[in-house]
Amino acid sequence: MPTPKRPPLIDAPAYTLREATRLTGISFGALHAWSHGAPATSRRRGTPPIIQLAGNHWSFTNLVEAHALRALRKMHQLQLEAIRKAVRFVEEQLKVKHPLATVEFKTDGVHLFVDKFGKLINASQDGQTAMREVLEQYLRQVVYGRDGRAARLYLDGERRLIVIDPAIRFGRPVVTGTSVPVEMIVERFDAGDSIDALAADYVLSKEQIEEALRSRPKADAA
Secondary structure, eight states: OOOOOOOOGGGSOOBOHHHHHHHHOBOHHHHHHHHHOBOOOSSSOOBOOSSOOBTTBBOHHHHHHHHHHHHHHTSTTOOHHHHHHHHHHHHHHHTOSSGGGBHHIIIIIHHHHHHHHHHHHTOOHHHHHHHHHHHHHHHTTEEEOTTSBEEEEETTGGGOOEEEOTTSGGGOOEETTSOOBHHHHHHHHHTTOOHHHHHHHHTOOHHHHHHHHHTSOOOBOO
């Protein structure tokens, strides 16, 4: 009997919902709504999820999608239903799954998304320009592999000192260029170790240690 083919690391189920909440800093309720939708009731129709999970767990690809959605939700007047429709439109036009986590989204998808979303909510030109800037800023945090899929996500923007890479430490945040887990640095600092001591022990700069401590996500309302 043939061995079932394993999914690529970026698509492998790797995080529980609570872990995804901790890693992204996005609230449990928001992530649950994005990944499970809402069931139909006697008063309203059900809504499908925006993020398609790898089984019951989150994958690295799903984390990248969540970061993109949070960037969009932080802007005013971006209704979730309109975002859902715009994402579905981009997926159909690009003919790719998880479009928010592909290089096609960076090149063509942003234009498609902004154009579709602007029409859905009658957004002004200024509003569409602001939306494009938010998306482009987020996309600078993502590095893509040869297959065009998101391969690494930097948690500190263009500083690129803290990274999530599914091939390192099971996709947990580490200091870039090392396998030193951010979680370990945070735990030791909380236990009383100084920044200087941590830098010496891990052969890192104070800047790297400080960024690791700053990168500890705090859940927001998204």
